[in-house]
Amino acid sequence: MPYQPQEIAVYIHWPFCKSKCPYCDFYKELARNTDQDTIIAEYLDALKRYHEILPERTVKSVFFGGGTPSLIKPQNIAKIIDEIARLWHIRTNPEISLEANPNTHYQTMFADLKTAGINRLSLGVQALNEADLRFLGRTHTTETARQCLEEITTVFDNHSADLIYARPHQTLPAWQKELTEICSYGLKHISLYQLTVEENTVFARKNIRPLEEDAAVEMYEFTRDFLTERNYNLYEVSNFAQTGFESVHNLTYWQGGDYIGIGKSAHGRFYENNTHYAAEYPFIHTPLTAYERAEELLIMGLRLTQGINKDVFCQICGLDLTEFINKQKLNNLRTAGFLTETPTHLFATRRGFLVLNQLILELCS
Template identity: 40%
Template sequence: MGPLALYIHWPFCVSKCPYCDFNSHVRAQVDVAAWESALLADMAHEAALVPGRKLSSIFFGGGTPSLMPPALVERLIAEAERRWGFAEDIEITLEANPSSVEAANFHDLARTGVNRVSLGLQSLDDQTLEFLGRAHDVEEGLAALDTAQQAFGRVSFDLIYARPGQSLDDWQAELDRALGFGTGHMSLYQLTIEPGTRFETLVRTGKLIPADDDHCADLFELNRSMMTAAGLPAYEISNHAKPGQESRHNLTYWRYEDYIGIGPGAHGRRLDSATERHKKPENFLSAVERNGNGLKVEQPLSAATRAMEALMMGLRLAEGVDLAALSDKTGLTAAQMVDGAAIDQLAGLGLLDAAGGRLMISPRGMPLLDALLPKIIADI
């Protein structure tokens, strides 16, 4: 069987960023002991359902998991190893805000077994950081990056582009500076206006004008050219890495392998079923106390749904999707999963490549991925 990954969600943040639609919550106090007990119980429930498979990766996401006490992180890692066992080269990632307070814990977190950190730098411009609602400034963020590079074997950081008023020259200069820090992985995310966020309200009231599609496409092409030239080609639509530095945990998602999700709002895919935990922290704790786990949804997935999800995830990758392997997983033929006529047409336009039974979106087609997927995936 393929790799098994574990995602652990820590839902708490110091403040809510105006662009963020993740399951994050601001609380004046957090009962760490109660959360340790609940997360361990949630983990035990999943381990009983999926025994005998070693973990290839663990990912602490949020929220802001760098706010977790290192002792709690260590306890969860130790319990995961006890329950499943670890692959020899397990990747253990923790998302972190680049504040001085959280960076002070980086060396302690490294001693718990965390060997990869993903920093939310988001920008190298103080005015932009204020616009994005970030609690750190550039100086503090870069100091945290330096500490992270000393503490962890692998470091990645995020930047947000297509910000209002951002020119190509501005972004090129910022990206050039970012490449100078020497990390093996960078995530470049286009600013999107998500429903329910403060930014959506600003757009709706005319107080924020998003970048237009043509300008976003130009910025995306700049990402591709600069990152490739620097030796960090795109292996996924928004993620760039030196060879061997790709996020193995995220590849588990994109390759549609099994992953366990515990903690508030966490999603999982295991044993051909979809799982989802209660989102609100208090509801999650109540569910664990009541049922011994935080599950809100546990639903078997049909072969057609699994094929659709695998295509939607896998076509984000530069490597694309092996249709024969997906047929083996789902029992469906390629003709049942994808629209052959649409593929021929899009291949003729240079938007995808279907040679050798592997379906791949071309660099030219990747900016249009959201529009291409409904054409490619068969009506199943």
């Protein structure tokens, strides 16, 4: 059967933040005199234009990411969600997520966001001790983070929190304390990112060094076991979920589904008129060859513990996975214990996960 994706995920990027964190290399601007209503009007127009290109799709998820989308007025969030629902058919129980920064918290914020249509709240906690929050340049306190965690687990049925670890000088017992606390809120999903010092960030200019590699590997392994014992399964390199609460939206990226992105620095991928497109906002659509798409599917799919479904890979890009990958390299990596192949899937082993970037580079070179 010809490949004809039906569903689509919608990403809304809000690139404004109250302050800039010194480790962050995402595109962002300071939210000083942001003319929010004008930007929202532009986003509503962009949605209409995307609907003209992809009219027959069913929306499975909407993700308000950032930047700091919790700075968007709830009535503007509602406008976006309503417009998406007016334009497209929406899946039963769609996932509609928003990333909130505790530094934007006000008393009725989460209730207002829920009323606007958000049904999954992801909170940027980053650290659960004051000294490390300050080190990370965060402008919220642990007290606000804790209050937000209490509130999101009361207001929403689906919730997540982000923490950054492998901070310089962080010890395993100190990290265990934070993990114990974050697990105590009954969140459905937890994202744990190892600190990376990216070029052109304040951290890079200050020559900040993350934890040494051996210590970071030990922390990663410890974290994986600690969360698994508490019923949070690692399903992607940095993402843990209770069963059935994996992020529908983010799985779209990792499994090669179609998505559109609205907002400065947002991007998309979609298949239309027998062509794969890489989309950059606003409306630059570059055709991708089957080979280019296959490479992306490999890079993204190996991030999942479940790995790459060979049938889905072939349906999407039209190439056979085991023919696309260099057989000799595949055999070497399998023999060395980094990759496992079953009749249906190819995935990185636990050992492979520790060197995933090198593994992917090797397969793609």
